[in-house]
Amino acid sequence: MPEQTRDFEDIVLKVEPEARRLIAQYPAGNARSALLPILHAFQNVEGWVSPEAMERTASWIGEPVSVVESTATFYTLFHRRPVGRYMLQPCRNLSCILNGAGAIMEHFREQLGVGHNETTADGLFSYEEAECLAACDRAPCMQVNLQFYYDLTKEKVDSMLAAMRDGTFEVAPLPQTAAPGRNWVVAQESGRKSPGAQQVVDPNDPGGLGDKSGVAMIERLTKQPYPIDVRPTQERLVADGAARLESPTSNGSGH
Amino acid sequence: MPVVKVLTDGIGEFDLRDIAVYRGRGGYEQWKRAVTEMAPADVADITTKSGLRGRGGAGFPTGRKWSFLPNNGRPRYMVCNCDEAEPGTFKDHMLLEETPHQVLEGMLLGTYAIGSKHAFIYIRGEFEQGYEIFCEALAQARAAGFVGDKLFGTETSIEVTVHRGAGAYICGEETALLNSLEGRRGEPRLKPPFPAVKGLYGEPTVVNNVETLATLPHLLKNGPEWCARVGPEKSPGYKIVSVSGHVKKPGNYEVPLGTPLRELLEIAGGPRDGRKIVAVQPGGGSSACLFEEHLDLPYDFDTMAQNGTMLGSGAVVFFDDTTNFVEAALALVRFYAHESCGQCTPCREGGHWLEVTLERLLHGGGLASDIDMLVAVSHQLTGINLCPLGDSIEPFLASVINRFEAQFRGYVKIGAARPPMAPQKTAVTL
Numbered sequence: 001m002p003e004q005t006r007d008f009e010d011i012v013l014k015v016e017p018e019a020r021r022l023i024a025q026y027p028a029g030n031a032r033s034a035l036l037p038i039l040h041a042f043q044n045v046e047g048w049v050s051p052e053a054m055e056r057t058a059s060w061i062g063e064p065v066s067v068v069e070s071t072a073t074f075y076t077l078f079h080r081r082p083v084g085r086y087m088l089q090p091c092r093n094l095s096c097i098l099n100g101a102g103a104i105m106e107h108f109r110e111q112l113g114v115g116h117n118e119t120t121a122d123g124l125f126s127y128e129e130a131e132c133l134a135a136c137d138r139a140p141c142m143q144v145n146l147q148f149y150y151d152l153t154k155e156k157v158d159s160m161l162a163a164m165r166d167g168t169f170e171v172a173p174l175p176q177t178a179a180p181g182r183n184w185v186v187a188q189e190s191g192r193k194s195p196g197a198q199q200v201v202d203p204n205d206p207g208g209l210g211d212k213s214g215v216a217m218i219e220r221l222t223k224q225p226y227p228i229d230v231r232p233t234q235e236r237l238v239a240d241g242a243a244r245l246e247s248p249t250s251n252g253s254g255h
Numbered sequence: 256m257p258v259v260k261v262l263t264d265g266i267g268e269f270d271l272r273d274i275a276v277y278r279g280r281g282g283y284e285q286w287k288r289a290v291t292e293m294a295p296a297d298v299a300d301i302t303t304k305s306g307l308r309g310r311g312g313a314g315f316p317t318g319r320k321w322s323f324l325p326n327n328g329r330p331r332y333m334v335c336n337c338d339e340a341e342p343g344t345f346k347d348h349m350l351l352e353e354t355p356h357q358v359l360e361g362m363l364l365g366t367y368a369i370g371s372k373h374a375f376i377y378i379r380g381e382f383e384q385g386y387e388i389f390c391e392a393l394a395q396a397r398a399a400g401f402v403g404d405k406l407f408g409t410e411t412s413i414e415v416t417v418h419r420g421a422g423a424y425i426c427g428e429e430t431a432l433l434n435s436l437e438g439r440r441g442e443p444r445l446k447p448p449f450p451a452v453k454g455l456y457g458e459p460t461v462v463n464n465v466e467t468l469a470t471l472p473h474l475l476k477n478g479p480e481w482c483a484r485v486g487p488e489k490s491p492g493y494k495i496v497s498v499s500g501h502v503k504k505p506g507n508y509e510v511p512l513g514t515p516l517r518e519l520l521e522i523a524g525g526p527r528d529g530r531k532i533v534a535v536q537p538g539g540g541s542s543a544c545l546f547e548e549h550l551d552l553p554y555d556f557d558t559m560a561q562n563g564t565m566l567g568s569g570a571v572v573f574f575d576d577t578t579n580f581v582e583a584a585l586a587l588v589r590f591y592a593h594e595s596c597g598q599c600t601p602c603r604e605g606g607h608w609l610e611v612t613l614e615r616l617l618h619g620g621g622l623a624s625d626i627d628m629l630v631a632v633s634h635q636l637t638g639i640n641l642c643p644l645g646d647s648i649e650p651f652l653a654s655v656i657n658r659f660e661a662q663f664r665g666y667v668k669i670g671a672a673r674p675p676m677a678p679q680k681t682a683v684t685l
Binding site (some may be wrong): 025030033034038039040063075076092133134136137138143148 | 330339340341342343345346347348373375379380381382383384416417418419420421422423435436437438439440442451456497498499500501505506507536540570572574578582586587589590593594596661
């Protein structure tokens, strides 16, 4: 286990001159523009964007902490919880999928014993399946701590992981100033942006805010499958809604 | 083979990150000529005459975009959009890392042409290496006197700021990019007002793509006719096409616009051995698929639009007869669901439900009606959002369902067994 010590004022000493330089890059009166760059600077030193870092950033750019926090949550590259020493991000988008990224991702999950957006128990690896990394000519590709790796094969992945475990990998590990948990993504950033869709994995079981209309619609569809040459029409969508209105008590009876 | 080397000239042969190498090949000569011999309006005029259309996705004529700036005496800003994240596109990534000086020279020329004193480049957060390379190039150019105050002994001063994003596809949309550059959430703004009137910090702003700006030094060097005489009249010039997918030699190839798709396929090494191309997505993840019968179409903005798709950012993905289009559709739908900023309900909710429906289909829990539902829902979240992200789901999904319906049907209630592989033309039209 790598040593984990953290003296926030020590971190601030390293970041502050950089932050002042970043703010000066923008026209006077627009210090808020430096918000993202300053958070990058903090993350480079600290390994993640801590609440203290957001507070300090807010004071430097002259905005409330809520502004910094609400902005930081929008961007996927900011880790709002501590992460592993190596952030592994294989691409899961089209060109990589066409060239075997599915098997590579499966291999990663097997080798690491964790899934998408999870950190291994030893705090060494964080794993995230990323969107198109703009290197489709050498698919499947990935980033390790934002450095590109191309033309992945299972063998290549194995040797990379072995090197990281031995501490001989060519990319420097991320700083780690606090022990990471299993998951570093806070709930509102999980990609399930809709409150109704939180934790929903199956449209047959919409759950959410007690709305069972989806269940009613799917039950009706199961009983009366549409022939394929009849595409959904406005009338049919109205019919789905109407059926629900007519018999509100029959909804939610499960399936 | 019509592969040309204009923007890509010297890439892979020389270290163009070194300012001395770039200058040795004629770099910054046009910048010096523009500042010392030309008025800003002359540079803008050449761009307008050339007919150059934006290389970022929308294909809007660059000169016209500049002409919308009001003459109100307010400060103006030039913003170079290097937030390349459209699935299948990797040209700006290459230009940024391989020829940062060409990008910078183009930015400076564009900034000068619109009469601005401050240029910004917004670099995608994932391009950390590219960011460092560009910062180094900027430092070299500053030391050489190409950026800063009183350039070449004239009154012209231009400042350049490099800004790195933090992981959000939506920031490629110009108003979202401006919000992000102002330190806000990358949510697109309501338009109008357009950025030309009220952009960065509320001032008139032009947002141009990396490739568009990198073309400017060549336009100035060769004159507007050089661009105007290449390719079709309405979409002239050379274009870097990012070819990927099921081809033997994927890569960035610079060709005249109007090159047939089949020729692009040959340039990229053709299909894998024993395979046949059954579909091609010609303009990035947001464009509708074309099929084998369309391969002889010329690749330009208008022909693609007439055939129900678009040239977009110039990302061409070829699919051969082994493709599982349900998986391919899921990859793209998941992308748009993940990247939705969440402002507009149709895009935020629709994308998410399309994703879980496709996932269910792929994992054996699908219903026959799901296929109808995919088409209907993707259609209904089109045209009613603040920005085109929600609209980007329907083209690919609907075009492949229409064409390869048997593959989607094959997943209904049969578990994860693979559907029939051969493409099947159905009589259904959307």
